[in-house]
Ligand code: NAD
């Protein structure tokens with residue numbers, strides 16, 4: 584069997600900075616755990632635009648279709664803000680998600696004990712938090728037609744369309760119920776069935792799918808209430824199932840429960856490939872953070888934990904994923920903090936690279 588293949592797409596801003604730390608981790612697993620990967624690297628986002636005039640070259644797209652997992656840093660930044668919409672960096676990422684058909688986006692929000700004090704919420708509200716947001720990723724208002732900016736009389740109109748088919752809702756729902764079966768057997772589905780027809784259909788289909796999972800307790804919540812409940816009492820949730828746009832917003836919100844957006848990993852999964860593993864892309868939830876890019880301040884943990892998800896979901900290495908997550912937990916328990924995680928003045932933050940080194944040292948200590 585050839586070594587499993589990984590395509591690394593560092594992207595823009597802090598993307599390449601956090602990915603440098605992930606490479607250290609990949610090397611460590613190769614050297615110390617015998618997990619050899621065939622790693623290749625390419626451009627996405629603004630970096631790809633600079634070279635090819637578009638945010639994802641066709642050859643890169645083809646490579647992504649043929650690897651066991653893609654690891655992506657982040658895309659976007661002010662240098663590209665004025666580009667034509669069709670070639671903006673974000674279009675590169677959206678093309679990857681759409682053409683790889685990565686319909687199920689897993690965004691786990693876990694509050695590590697060492698950071699419970701640091702959340703902007705009270706400690707007892709977040710301590711021990713462990714929720715999983717399942718965001719539908721290939722449809723909804725991100726992709727629905729008609730879309731565009733059109734002339735209408737003497738003014739222009741901007742149009743995007745929320746559109747969901749039953750099968751799109753069903754496959755995202757199944758992935759949420761499957762996850763719930765391996766967790767605390769609760770799914771809360773969030774939409775706005777009170778004002779949107781797509782929400783009515785969403786609720787109906789999710790309820791139908793739930794019949795196949797009688798052990799799982801299903802509840803429904805309007806997404807606006809869901810946002811409020813996430814900051815009021817987040818531990819009431821186990822798995823949250825939601826659409827593309829609500830999932831984008833709710834997951835940034837959930838990030839702050841864990842202490843920082845720099846902590847939240849994600850896995851975007853599609854249908855199983857020939858080897859039985861899902862087509863997959865792993866990326867931190869955060870963006871390219873232009874305000875801190877190039878300063879060595881970025882927290883690499885979200886990207887490192889995204890690689891832990893790759894170990895679990897693409898490479899069947901659950902025990903090694905646990906090892907990596909435990910190493911991150913130990914580093915945090917030891918008080919190592921990047922600037923985004925500093926609660927009090929007078930504590931010296933570590934750099935992106937020092938944080939990566941600390942995780943490697945904790946991995947080493949785990950042997
Ligand atoms: P952002 O996530 O880049 O940053 C939001 C805030 O969080 C900033 O203050 C930033 O410094 C901080 N932050 C984010 N990640 C951090 C980390 N790892 N360590 C420390 N602090 C961190 O969101 P934004 O500013 O709204 O967007 C900037 C650019 O990134 C935009 O072009 C946007 O489209 C893009 N973006 C890309 C992705 C992605 O590639 N998946 C996700 C979100 C935003």
Ligand code: IPM
Pocket residue numbers: 659673676677831868870
């Ligand atoms: C995310 C980002 C993306 C999204 C952008 C960059 C396309 O915000 O991954 O959360 O909106 O999905």
Ligand code: MN
Pocket residue numbers: 831832835868
């Ligand atoms: Mn987002």
